[in-house]
Amino acid sequence: MRFDVLTLFPAMVEGPLSASILGRARAAGAFELGVHDLRAHGLGRHRTVDDTPYGGGSGMVMRVDVVAAAIEAVRRPDSHVVLTEPAGTRFDQSVARRFAGLPHLVVVCGHYEGVDARVRAHLVDEVVSIGDYVLTGGEYAATVIVDAVARLLPGVLGNADSIHEESFSPGLALEPPPYTRPRSFRGWDVPDVLLSGNHGEVARWRRSEGRALTRALRPDLPVEDEPAPKRRRRRTPATTLDGDEPGR
Ligand code: 6GU
Numbered sequence: 195m196r197f198d199v200l201t202l203f204p205a206m207v208e209g210p211l212s213a214s215i216l217g218r219a220r221a222a223g224a225f226e227l228g229v230h231d232l233r234a235h236g237l238g239r240h241r242t243v244d245d246t247p248y249g250g251g252s253g254m255v256m257r258v259d260v261v262a263a264a265i266e267a268v269r270r271p272d273s274h275v276v277l278t279e280p281a282g283t284r285f286d287q288s289v290a291r292r293f294a295g296l297p298h299l300v301v302v303c304g305h306y307e308g309v310d311a312r313v314r315a316h317l318v319d320e321v322v323s324i325g326d327y328v329l330t331g332g333e334y335a336a337t338v339i340v341d342a343v344a345r346l347l348p349g350v351l352g353n354a355d356s357i358h359e360e361s362f363s364p365g366l367a368l369e370p371p372p373y374t375r376p377r378s379f380r381g382w383d384v385p386d387v388l389l390s391g392n393h394g395e396v397a398r399w400r401r402s403e404g405r406a407l408t409r410a411l412r413p414d415l416p417v418e419d420e421p422a423p424k425r426r427r428r429r430t431p432a433t434t435l436d437g438d439e440p441g442r
Contacts, residue, residue, distance in 0.1 A: 195296065195347055196226040198268040199336045200261070201303040202243060204229045206333035207340075215351070216344055224349040227340065228268065232256075232303075235263035244306055253307030261302060261313045268300055275300040275318045277309065278332030278339070282321035285339055289322070293339070294346035301339055303332030367408035367415040370400040 199207050208229045211217065220227055236243045237260065244254040265275060274296045283289075293299055302309075302318060314321055324335045344350055373384040387399045405417050 195294070195344075196228070196298045197301065197340050197344070198228040198230060198298070199301045199303065199340065200230050200232050200264045200268070201331075201333055201336065202232050202305050203303075203331065203333050204231050206331075207303075207337050210337050211340055211344075216341060219344065219347075219350040222349070225344050225347050227344075230264060230268065232260060232264050235260050235267070247307065251307070255307055256305055256309040256313070258310040258312040258317070261309060262317055265300065265302065265317055270298055272296075273298040273300050274320070275302065276320045276322050276339075277302045277304055277314060277318040278323070278335040279304040279309065279314075279321050280323050280326075280328050282323035285322045285324045285335075285342070287342070290339075290342040290346060293343040299340075299343065301332075301336040303336050305331040367412060367417060368404055370403040370407065 201207055211220065211227060211229075219225065232243055233241045237257070242257075243260045244256050247253070247255045269275065274293070276299065278301060302313070322335070322339065324338050329335060373388055377384050377389065385399070387395050390396065408415050408417050
């Protein structure tokens, strides 16, 4: 997958995405990322990218012609182009999964008081916000989006299982808490079950802790029902699993 980020402040995006896991994965070719300075498409000797709002008001507005040129320099027939603005649809794990299935994601970072409304209306496929707060610009939002999407791509995380067992996977809202050595610190002990060596018990404990954590911290998230205790297979299946009459 390829990402292209269009921004007035390339260093804000380039730096974080060159470090750590994503930096390594990018260098290894697990995904491609281009970070482009919108000012390269600015007008005149001063490479102007913004202007005062029609109708008056405070602040500056990013120009549609500049943004159009920047998008058109990277756009392909299979591109999905998103604009980051507080007034967008909420970016969450399901949007991340959807974006991870795309061949090319272009992220335009909004800035100043905003972007000329014709960008939203005619040049992008979608407007995305990362939460209900206002940032000075879309750079952190774009970085968050690229991180959340890239880590879902094959070859980015070492352990492919971790993306299936993690928070916000369907039916598993929050992850169970992790522990490592030391076993006891200031009298704070690691739960005995994790030291038991019983993988079945550990897996059950993790699921139940994850559910309890979700109910306590995020009551808004759905929690998958407790699995019914495993029963021996009956010789004569007289009823359906829950004992109700068949064929309901
Ligand atoms: Cl995408 N942009 C800005 N400027 N602020 C935000 C945002 C985006 N998402 C949340 N706040």
